[in-house]
Amino acid sequence: MLLLIVWTQIPFVLTIYHSFRRFNLLNPERQGFVGFSNFSSLLTDPIFWTSIQNTLLLVGAVLLITVVIGLFLAVLFYQDFPGRALARTLVISPFFVMPVVTALIWKNMLMHPVYGLFAWVAENLGQRPVDWLATYPMQSIVLMVSWQWIPFAMLLILTGLQSLSKEQLEAAKIDGANAWQEFRYIIVPHLAQTLSVVVMLETIFLLTIFAEIYASTSGGPGLATTTLPYLIYLKAFGEYRIGVAASGAVFAVILANIVAMFVLRMIGRNLQGGRT
Amino acid sequence: MSQTRRIRWELTLLAYLAAAIMFFPIFWLFLTGFKSEGDAISIPPKLLFTPTLESIYEALTRSDYARHFLNSIISAVGSSALALALAIPAAYSMAFYPTKRTNGTLLWMISTKMMPPVGVIIPVYLIFRDLRWLDNIWALALMYTVMNLPVVVWTLYAYFREIPHEIMEAARVDGASTAQELTRVLLPVSGPAIASAALLSIILAWNEAFWSLNLTSAQASPLSVYVSSFKTAEGLFWAKMSAASMIAILPVMVMGWLAQRQLVRGLTFGAIK
Numbered sequence: 001m002l003l004l005i006v007w008t009q010i011p012f013v014l015t016i017y018h019s020f021r022r023f024n025l026l027n028p029e030r031q032g033f034v035g036f037s038n039f040s041s042l043l044t045d046p047i048f049w050t051s052i053q054n055t056l057l058l059v060g061a062v063l064l065i066t067v068v069i070g071l072f073l074a075v076l077f078y079q080d081f082p083g084r085a086l087a088r089t090l091v092i093s094p095f096f097v098m099p100v101v102t103a104l105i106w107k108n109m110l111m112h113p114v115y116g117l118f119a120w121v122a123e124n125l126g127q128r129p130v131d132w133l134a135t136y137p138m139q140s141i142v143l144m145v146s147w148q149w150i151p152f153a154m155l156l157i158l159t160g161l162q163s164l165s166k167e168q169l170e171a172a173k174i175d176g177a178n179a180w181q182e183f184r185y186i187i188v189p190h191l192a193q194t195l196s197v198v199v200m201l202e203t204i205f206l207l208t209i210f211a212e213i214y215a216s217t218s219g220g221p222g223l224a225t226t227t228l229p230y231l232i233y234l235k236a237f238g239e240y241r242i243g244v245a246a247s248g249a250v251f252a253v254i255l256a257n258i259v260a261m262f263v264l265r266m267i268g269r270n271l272q273g274g275r276t
Numbered sequence: 277m278s279q280t281r282r283i284r285w286e287l288t289l290l291a292y293l294a295a296a297i298m299f300f301p302i303f304w305l306f307l308t309g310f311k312s313e314g315d316a317i318s319i320p321p322k323l324l325f326t327p328t329l330e331s332i333y334e335a336l337t338r339s340d341y342a343r344h345f346l347n348s349i350i351s352a353v354g355s356s357a358l359a360l361a362l363a364i365p366a367a368y369s370m371a372f373y374p375t376k377r378t379n380g381t382l383l384w385m386i387s388t389k390m391m392p393p394v395g396v397i398i399p400v401y402l403i404f405r406d407l408r409w410l411d412n413i414w415a416l417a418l419m420y421t422v423m424n425l426p427v428v429v430w431t432l433y434a435y436f437r438e439i440p441h442e443i444m445e446a447a448r449v450d451g452a453s454t455a456q457e458l459t460r461v462l463l464p465v466s467g468p469a470i471a472s473a474a475l476l477s478i479i480l481a482w483n484e485a486f487w488s489l490n491l492t493s494a495q496a497s498p499l500s501v502y503v504s505s506f507k508t509a510e511g512l513f514w515a516k517m518s519a520a521s522m523i524a525i526l527p528v529m530v531m532g533w534l535a536q537r538q539l540v541r542g543l544t545f546g547a548i549k
Binding site for chain 1: 292394397478483485500525528529532
């Protein structure tokens with residue numbers, strides 16, 4: 001009997017989910033039937049295309065940086081050395097910092113044009129201090145977000161590395177492989193699956209980056225750092241144009257779903273494999 | 277031999293250097309939290325200063341800090357507890373009594389996690405408004421429960437699946453009911469999994485800022501909203517800002533340190549073990 005209750009709980013939970021998903025699709029119609037006018041007003045708005053461009057730029061740049069540096073760090077931390085646990089703990093710490101706090105640290109204490117640490121360093125090197133967020137807004141956001149996500153990439157890649165068999169590496173060494181060949185022909189192929197998981201999961205999370213932008217540049221200056229999530233937020237809670245915002249949200253979901261499809265297929269394959 | 281040893285030594289040094297660089301912004305934040313306002317913005321930046329608890333004291337005694345902190349605890353811990361209560365039976369039945377649809381259900385659960393929050397914020401906001409749930413900490417906790425449920429189910433499921441089924445069968449032969457099986461046999465052996473699922477869920481809810489910024493304002497806002505208020509008005513009170521931020525991130529960072537091993541599985545839904 002209790003099993004039955006347990007079983008009925010799952011559909012119940014799923015129903016909650018489902019209702020959330022459904023509402024999103026229904027919402028544009030809720031404001032009365034306007035057909036596709038929300039979509040067309042959005043699609044003809046140059047801001048929308050700028051935001052899409054910004055989103056893709058942000059995601060692409062952060063992905064590249066985090067995967068490259070994450071891979072490098074993971075290989076570094078794969079070696080055993082005294083104090084490794086402590087050093088690893090320090091490296092992954094940025095991932096646990098509240099995104100809002102990340103934005104504040106970088107914006108105020110590091111990148112501030114007058115009092116920031118970077119400005120001070122620049123001055124000591126005889127350079128003129130740069131107002132990072134005003135001059136290089138997107139680059140600054142990329143830096144911030146990368147700092148936060150490098151640990152994620154590193155942690156995952158490290159876990160992937162640890163499943164590599166030591167025998168294989170030793171065999172390669174006996175066959176006369178040098179460190180680079182070892183890395184290129186054994187470690188990288190072994191990590192192919194891990195890397196694709198990292199890339200896809202990060203893409204999904206990065207597509208929703210919001211707090212960092214909210215707390216640092218608020219999408220500016222101008223539209224320089226307005227990404228799709230931030231634009232939707234502006235439309236909905238700045239202009240109260242729920243319909244337009246919702247149609248923007250539909251695009252955000254489509255964008256995420258394209259990536260999600262690949263992730264799900266991979267996880268599903270894993271699930272099947274683990275069962276046998 | 278000595279050459280490889282030297283390379284090894286250099287790599288170690290490089291690792292330490294990387295750790296130092298990555299941790300530096302956090303270190304700097306903590307340092308500033310212990311400064312007075314004057315020291316905090318002095319140029320050149322002071323590495324040596326007389327530490328003071330003044331800023332921390334000031335941040336903590338602001339009448340609303342305690343309330344925001346409490347809100348964070350309610351929403352993070354409350355949502356995690358609720359998510360666990362729902363996830364334990366769900367993961368149990370899926371791990372021990374799988375049916376043809378189990379895999380599909382599991383995948384479907386993650387697929388909801390792949391949905392960007394902006395994709396659903398508008399209907400959720402409207403529903404919350406109609407129910408008068410805006411700026412209600414319990415409603416936010418409910419939101420977080422739904423948000424974290426897939427992660428919690430997956431973390432538990434991955435662990436339950438590795439528990440030998442014989443234990444459960446033995447209990448059943450001894451005449452245990454399903455409830456007894458769950459509470460007397462399964463729960464005692466799955467402490468670590470439950471702990472790591474709870475930690476992960478608390479971390480995610482604690483740091484969350486999208487829902488909290490949009491669904492709460494004055495009364496119910498957790499720390500993430502409060503801290504973000506420093507972005508404008510009080511942005512130049514660095515010591516106070518740092519102190520407030522430090523206390524806001526410290527509990528979760530410690531949890532993250534403790535849970536780092538289990539995190540990978542929970543965050544990747546078992547795609548990487």
